[in-house]
Amino acid sequence: LSSQPSPASKPAPQEPVRNKKYDPKKPHITETPLTRKNWYKHVNWLNVVLIVGIPIAGCIAAIWTPLRLPTAIWAVAYYFATGLGITAGYHRLWAHTSYSATVPLKIFLAAVGGGAVEGSIRWWARDHRAHHRYTDTEKDPYSVRKGLIYSHFGWMLMKQNPKRIGRTDISDLNDDKVVQLQHKHYLKVVLFMGLIFPCLVSGLLWNDWLGGFIYAGILRIFFVQQATFCVNSLAHWLGDQPFDDRNSPRDHIITALVTLGEGYHNFHHEFPSDYRNAIEWHQYDPTKWSIWAWKQMGLAYDLKQFRSNEIEKGRVQQQQKKLDQKRSRLDWGVPLDQLPVMEWDDYVDQVSNGRGLIAVAGVVHDVSDFINDHPGGKAMIKSGLGKDATAMFNGGVYNHSNAAHNLLSTMRVGVIRGGMEVEIWKRNAGENKDAMIVKD
Amino acid sequence: LSSQPSPASKPAPQEPVRNKKYDPKKPHITETPLTRKNWYKHVNWLNVVLIVGIPIAGCIAAIWTPLRLPTAIWAVAYYFATGLGITAGYHRLWAHTSYSATVPLKIFLAAVGGGAVEGSIRWWARDHRAHHRYTDTEKDPYSVRKGLIYSHFGWMLMKQNPKRIGRTDISDLNDDKVVQLQHKHYLKVVLFMGLIFPCLVSGLLWNDWLGGFIYAGILRIFFVQQATFCVNSLAHWLGDQPFDDRNSPRDHIITALVTLGEGYHNFHHEFPSDYRNAIEWHQYDPTKWSIWAWKQMGLAYDLKQFRSNEIEKGRVQQQQKKLDQKRSRLDWGVPLDQLPVMEWDDYVDQVSNGRGLIAVAGVVHDVSDFINDHPGGKAMIKSGLGKDATAMFNGGVYNHSNAAHNLLSTMRVGVIRGGMEVEIWKRNAGENKDAMIVKD
Ligand code: HEM
Ligand code: HEM
Ligand SMILES: [Fe+2]
Ligand SMILES: [Fe+2]
Ligand SMILES: [Fe+2]
Ligand SMILES: [Fe+2]
Numbered sequence: 104l105s106s107q108p109s110p111a112s113k114p115a116p117q118e119p120v121r122n123k124k125y126d127p128k129k130p131h132i133t134e135t136p137l138t139r140k141n142w143y144k145h146v147n148w149l150n151v152v153l154i155v156g157i158p159i160a161g162c163i164a165a166i167w168t169p170l171r172l173p174t175a176i177w178a179v180a181y182y183f184a185t186g187l188g189i190t191a192g193y194h195r196l197w198a199h200t201s202y203s204a205t206v207p208l209k210i211f212l213a214a215v216g217g218g219a220v221e222g223s224i225r226w227w228a229r230d231h232r233a234h235h236r237y238t239d240t241e242k243d244p245y246s247v248r249k250g251l252i253y254s255h256f257g258w259m260l261m262k263q264n265p266k267r268i269g270r271t272d273i274s275d276l277n278d279d280k281v282v283q284l285q286h287k288h289y290l291k292v293v294l295f296m297g298l299i300f301p302c303l304v305s306g307l308l309w310n311d312w313l314g315g316f317i318y319a320g321i322l323r324i325f326f327v328q329q330a331t332f333c334v335n336s337l338a339h340w341l342g343d344q345p346f347d348d349r350n351s352p353r354d355h356i357i358t359a360l361v362t363l364g365e366g367y368h369n370f371h372h373e374f375p376s377d378y379r380n381a382i383e384w385h386q387y388d389p390t391k392w393s394i395w396a397w398k399q400m401g402l403a404y405d406l407k408q409f410r411s412n413e414i415e416k417g418r419v420q421q422q423q424k425k426l427d428q429k430r431s432r433l434d435w436g437v438p439l440d441q442l443p444v445m446e447w448d449d450y451v452d453q454v455s456n457g458r459g460l461i462a463v464a465g466v467v468h469d470v471s472d473f474i475n476d477h478p479g480g481k482a483m484i485k486s487g488l489g490k491d492a493t494a495m496f497n498g499g500v501y502n503h504s505n506a507a508h509n510l511l512s513t514m515r516v517g518v519i520r521g522g523m524e525v526e527i528w529k530r531n532a533g534e535n536k537d538a539m540i541v542k543d
Numbered sequence: 544l545s546s547q548p549s550p551a552s553k554p555a556p557q558e559p560v561r562n563k564k565y566d567p568k569k570p571h572i573t574e575t576p577l578t579r580k581n582w583y584k585h586v587n588w589l590n591v592v593l594i595v596g597i598p599i600a601g602c603i604a605a606i607w608t609p610l611r612l613p614t615a616i617w618a619v620a621y622y623f624a625t626g627l628g629i630t631a632g633y634h635r636l637w638a639h640t641s642y643s644a645t646v647p648l649k650i651f652l653a654a655v656g657g658g659a660v661e662g663s664i665r666w667w668a669r670d671h672r673a674h675h676r677y678t679d680t681e682k683d684p685y686s687v688r689k690g691l692i693y694s695h696f697g698w699m700l701m702k703q704n705p706k707r708i709g710r711t712d713i714s715d716l717n718d719d720k721v722v723q724l725q726h727k728h729y730l731k732v733v734l735f736m737g738l739i740f741p742c743l744v745s746g747l748l749w750n751d752w753l754g755g756f757i758y759a760g761i762l763r764i765f766f767v768q769q770a771t772f773c774v775n776s777l778a779h780w781l782g783d784q785p786f787d788d789r790n791s792p793r794d795h796i797i798t799a800l801v802t803l804g805e806g807y808h809n810f811h812h813e814f815p816s817d818y819r820n821a822i823e824w825h826q827y828d829p830t831k832w833s834i835w836a837w838k839q840m841g842l843a844y845d846l847k848q849f850r851s852n853e854i855e856k857g858r859v860q861q862q863q864k865k866l867d868q869k870r871s872r873l874d875w876g877v878p879l880d881q882l883p884v885m886e887w888d889d890y891v892d893q894v895s896n897g898r899g900l901i902a903v904a905g906v907v908h909d910v911s912d913f914i915n916d917h918p919g920g921k922a923m924i925k926s927g928l929g930k931d932a933t934a935m936f937n938g939g940v941y942n943h944s945n946a947a948h949n950l951l952s953t954m955r956v957g958v959i960r961g962g963m964e965v966e967i968w969k970r971n972a973g974e975n976k977d978a979m980i981v982k983d
Contacts, residue, residue, distance in 0.1 A: 199918070236941065272920050347945055373946045376918045407916065409946065412874050416949045419870050426866065430859050434852050476847070478639070478816045480712050501676065505787055506813045506849065509856045 133264040150259045153220070154328060161321035168317045173309045178319040181218070181301050182327055183363070183389075188216030189331045190363045190390040197276060198228040201378040201407045202394055208402040209281040216285075218296030219327045223286040225276055232271035234335070235375055238350045242269030247339035247351045255336035256328075297324055333361050338368035346373040346417045348424070356387065364388030373417055374409040382414065436512035439466065445517040454489030460516070461487045463496045468514040573704040590699045593660070594768060601761035608757045613749045618759040621658070621741050622767055623803070623829075628656030629667075629771045630803045630830040637716060638668040641818040641847045642834055648842040649721040658736030659767045663726040665716055672711035674775070675815055678790045682709030687779035687791045695776035696768075737764055773801050778808035786813040786857045788864070796827065804828030813857055814849040822854065876952035879906065885957040894929030900956070901927045903936045908954040 137145050192212030195201045204212065213224060221227060230244045237243045244263070247254040276282045285292055298320040305315030342355030352372040359366025359380075364387055367380040381388035397403035450467055454460050459471030461484070470477075470484060477484040479501055487495050496503055496511075503511075577585050632652030635641045644652065653664060661667060670684040677683045684703070687694040716722045725732055738760045745755030782795030792812040799806025799820075804827055807820040821828035837843035890907055894900050899911030901924070910917075910924060917924040919941055927935050936943055936951075943951075 272922070274920075373944055376916070410950075410953075413946060413949045413953070415869070416873055416875070417946050419866060419873065420945060420949075422862075422866055426859060426862055429855070430863075433856055433859065435856070476816070480714075482712070504813055505860060506853060506857050509853045509860075510850075513850075513853070 131264045131266070132262055133267070145261055147260055147262045154256055154259060157321060158325035161317055161325060164317050165322060168313055170318060171309070171311050171314055174305045174311045174314040174318050177301070177305055177315070178323045181304075181319050182323050184215045185219040185296075185323070185327050186330060186363045187390060187393055188212050188214070189219050189221060189327070190365055191393055192216040193221070193224055193227050194231065194334075194365070195378055195390065195394065197224050197279070197282065198231040199375050200275065201376050202398075202403050203405040204397070204403050205401070206281070208397055209279075213281050213285040214292065214296050217289070217292035218300065218324075219331065220293055220297045220324050221328060221331065223289045224282045225273065225286040228276055229271060229273050230268065232273065233269040235372065236271055237269040238352070238372060240269075241267065244268045245335045247336065251336050251340055254339060255332045330361050330363075331365075333358055334365045334368065337361065338366055342366075342369070344369045344421070346370055346414075346421055348421065359387045364390045364392075370414075374414065376407050377409045378406045379408065382411075434513065437515050439515075439518060442466070442515055443517045444520050447519055447521075450517075450519060451489050459488060461492050462490070462519060463487075463511060464493050465519050466515055467517040467519060468511055469516045470514055473510075473514070571704040571706070572702050573707070585701055587700055587702045594696055594699060597761060598765035601757055601765060604757050605762060608753055610758060611749070611751050611754055614745045614751045614754040614758050617741070617745055617755070618763045621744075621759050622763050624655045625659040625736075625763070625767050626770060626803045627830060627833055628652050628654070629659050629661060629767070630805055631833055632656040633661070633664055633667045634671065634774075634805070635818055635830065635834065637664050637719070637722065638671040639815050640715065641816050642838075642843050643845040644837070644843050645841070646721070648837055649719075653721050653725040654732065654736050657725060657729070657732035658740065658764075659771065660733055660737045660764050661768060661771065663729045664722045665713065665726040668716055669711060669713050670708060672713065673709040675812065676711055677709040678792070678812060680709075681707065684708045685775040687776065691776050691780055694779060695772045770801050770803075771805075773798055774805045774808065777801070778806055782806075782809070784809045784861070786810055786854075786861055788861065799827045804830045804832075810854075814854065816847050817849045818846045819848065822851075874953065877955050879955075879958060882906070882955055883957045884960050887959055887961075890957075890959060891929050899928060901932050902930070902959060903927075903951060904933050905959050906955055907957040907959060908951055909956045910954055913950075913954070 132141075132144050135141065192209075193216050196204055196209075196212060216224065234243050234245060239246055239248050245254045245258045250257065298316065301319035301323065302312060302315040305319055306312035337355070337358045338353060339351040340353065341358060342353035344353055346369050350372065352368040354367045354369045356366060358368065364380055365371070367382070367386065367388070370382065371377075371380045378394055379388060379391045381391060394403055394406060398406055445467055450460060450462060459469060459474055461468050461470050470488075474481055474484055483500065486500075495501075496507075572581075572584050575581065632649075633656050636644055636649075636652060656664065674683050674685060679686050679688050685694045685698045690697065738756065741759035741763065742752060742755040745759055746752035777798045778793060778795070779791040780793065781798060782793035784793055786809050790812065792808040794807045794809045796806060798808065804820050805811070807822070807826065807828070810822065811817075811820045818834055819828060819831045821831060834843055834846060838846055885907055890900060890902060899909060899914055901908050901910050910928075914921055914924055923940065926940075935941075936947075
C-alpha cells in the first residue's frame, strides 16, 4: 500500500518513487484530464485492492470464521501496537523528530509501523513533511481543500503526479539505518508484520490460525488504516481552531479517540516539533503517554516541548483575532469625530425647549425615548437633563454598569465645544476676571 | 416569614417595617456586638421557627404520613406555581418592571407568590432593588461578601438593622393596587395560599387532607424557599462571569435548574430590566417561557429586552478584559525600545566571528541554541545568518507560523541602526554616488 506499486528496486537516494516504468520526462497520466474513456487509467488499482478490496474480502470471510476471545483481545492489542507504530514512530519520531529513540525502540516502531501497511517510513514522512510545509495548497499531498474523501484515502486510490507534491528535506531520514533497512525490505516487513506475525501468535499460542489471519491480520489492518487516515481527513475538518484559523487543522476529542491522540491537530500543525499533541493532562493522547513511558524506561530521550509561554501566546493571539472579528460586527455608536459640535448654551436651550438631552463626559445624548424605561426611575434621569451629568452618572448618584455606558453611547447626538460646562466657565472667567470674582 | 415579625399594622407609606416596638431613635440590637450573653437577642426567632423549625417538624410528620400519588403530583405542580409567583411576579414583574401584566395576572402572581411565604411584594422588592443598586456592599441586604450561608438565609435568621439597607425608590409599587392589597392582608394571604389552599385541593378532590397539608403545604413551602434563596447565595458564588467580573453575580446551569431559570445571574445583574435571564434558546429559563406564554394569551405585554448589540458589547468587553489579563502574564520578549542599537556591519562581523545571529525585520536575534532544533533543518536556518532574513523568514523560503514569530521575539538581542541592510546601503549610496554606480 503506497505510491510504489511495483516490486521493490533500489531507490534513488533523494526520490522514493521505485516504479521502474516511471519516466519523469514522459507526461504523467494526471496531466491528461479524466474522461469516461480513460478514467480507469487514473485509478491506482493496486491501492484499491489493498485498501478497499482485501478488507471487503476479509469482512465476507469473517462471516464463516468464528471469533474466539483470545483472538479478539490479541487483535485489539495488536491494533494499538501497530497504530502506535504510525503515530509514535512514523509521525512523531521520524516525520517530526520531536524526540529521539534508542535503536531497540526504533526497530520496534519500524516493525509494528510496517504492520499497519501504510507505506515505508521514508515515503510516509516525506509526504507528511510536504503536508505540513504546504498545508492546504496544491503541493499538499492530501489537501482537505480537495474534499474530505480525497484527504482520507482518495489521494491513494487515484494516481498522483510525483512532481506535484512539494519537495522537502529528508536527508536526516536517508542517514537513519533503521529507516534505510525498512525501506529496502519494505514488502517483506509488510507481509511478515502485517499478516504472518499476527497469524503466528494466535496459531501457535491458542491454535487459531484462520482467526488470527482474518481478525488480527486483515481486519485489524483495515481498522488501523481507516483510523490513521482520519488524521488527514477528520482532523482537518471537525473541531476548533484555538491556535490558528488560517489553515484547516482542527482540534477535536472524537478525532483524538479514533487516532490514538492525534486529534489535537490545530495544536500539532502550529507546534509540530512538540512530542505532545494534547497539552492538557485530561485530554486523550496515548501516543504521548507511551513516549513518556519509554523515556522512563530509558528507550526514548530528548522529548521536545514548545515553551508554554509561546503556546499561550498563540492562544491569546487567536482569541484576540476572534474577538476583533466579533467587535467589528457590533454597533459602537457614532464615532466622536463624526458628531456635530454644540455650544454649551445651545445644549441648555434645547433642553428648556423640551428636548430630552443629557451631557455626560463632554458628549450630548438624546435620551427622550429612554426616560420612561430608565431602570433608575424617571425622576433620576430627568434630574440630569440640561446639566453636566458626568459625575451623577459615574457614581455621584449611581455608578452605572458597563451595559448602561454601552447603551448611552448609542444615544450620542453631539459633542460640547471646549469639553464641559466647567471648561466654558473657566474660559469665560479668563476673558472677564470680574465675572469670576462675582461668581466666587 | 419576613423582617416584619409582629402582627400586621398600618405601614408608613415609605417604610415597610411594621413592628410597633421598633423605634428608629433607640439603638438597634445590631449596634451592640454579638457576645455569649446576648447572642439570643440577635437571633430573629420568629424567622428561625418559620424557615427552620416548621420544615423540620414537617419532615418528622411526613414519616407517619403516607404520600399518595395525586398529592405528590399536586405538591410538585404547586411548587412550580408558587415558585413562578416569586420569579415571574415578585422578581421580574414588580422588583424590575421588566414587563407589564394585566390585573388578572397580577392577582394570580400576588396570590401564588404569597403562597411561597417569602414576605410581601412590597418588602421583597424594596430589599431586592437595594441588592441590585448596592450589590456586594454594606447596603446590600443579602451581600454574599458576608458568607454563602448569610446570603442564603442567614440574613433572615439574624436581626437586621433597617437603617443599614440601602434606600431605593418604590413609589411605583406604592401606587400599585394589587401590591397595596397584598401587603395589607399579607398574613391572611400567607395562611390561605401557603397552607389552606393546597390542603383544600387535595382534601376536596381526593380526600387527602393531611397529605395535602404536610406535602403540598409545609414541605412544598420549604422547597420553594430553599430554591429561591439560592438566587441570593448560589447565583453569587458558582459559575462564570461572561458580562462583568467586578461584582459577585455568576451564571450557572445548576442554579438555573434549581431556581426556575434565575441562574443566569451575571446577565441578570448586568441587564436587570430584561424580562429574560437566559438569552440562548437552549438555556433553561421556564420563568421566561411562562412570561412569553402569558403574552401570547394577552395577559402580559411590554416585555422588555435589552438590544442584543448592547448585550454582545458587554460580552466582548469582558472577554477583552480577561484576554488582557492573560496577555499581561506572558513574556512577549524584550520590548524593541529597550534593545541595544547595532550597526549593520557590526552584525555581519559578529556572525563571521561565529555568533549565531539572524536579522529579521530590523531586529537581530540570537538563534545559536536553536539551530540544531530548527524544524526546517540546520541548513535552512544557517543560510540566513548574517543576512537580512526578513523575506526568507516571511515566505520567501518558508512562511513561518505565528508560533515561529512568537519564538523569534524571545531571541531578540538588538536593533539595526537605520532599519535594514538596504537602508544602510541607500544611505551610503547617497553619500557616495560612485559606489552606487559600481554596485549597479
Ligand atoms: C444623570 C442622571 C441619571 C441618574 C441620576 C441615574 C440613576 C440611576 C439609578 C439610581 C439607577 C439604579 C436603579 C436600581 O437598580 O434601583 C439607575 C439604573 C440604570 N440607569 Fe440610570 N441614571 C441616570 C441617567 C441614565 C442614563 C442617561 C442612562 C442611559 C443609558 C441610564 C441607564 C441606566 C440603566 C441601564 C440602569 C440599570 C442598571 C445598570 O445597568 O446600571 N441612566 N440609574
Ligand atoms: C531565514 C532562515 C530560515 C529559513 C530559510 C527557514 C526555513 C524553514 C522551513 C523550510 C521550515 C519548514 C519545515 C517543515 O515543515 O518541513 C521551517 C520551519 C520552522 N522554522 Fe524556520 N527557517 C528560518 C529561520 C528560522 C528562525 C530564525 C526560527 C526561529 C524562531 C525558525 C523557526 C521555525 C519553526 C518554529 C518552524 C516550524 C514550523 C512553523 O512553526 O512554522 N526558523 N523553517
Ligand atoms: Fe495535518
Ligand atoms: Fe504532523
Ligand atoms: Fe443578585
Ligand atoms: Fe434581580
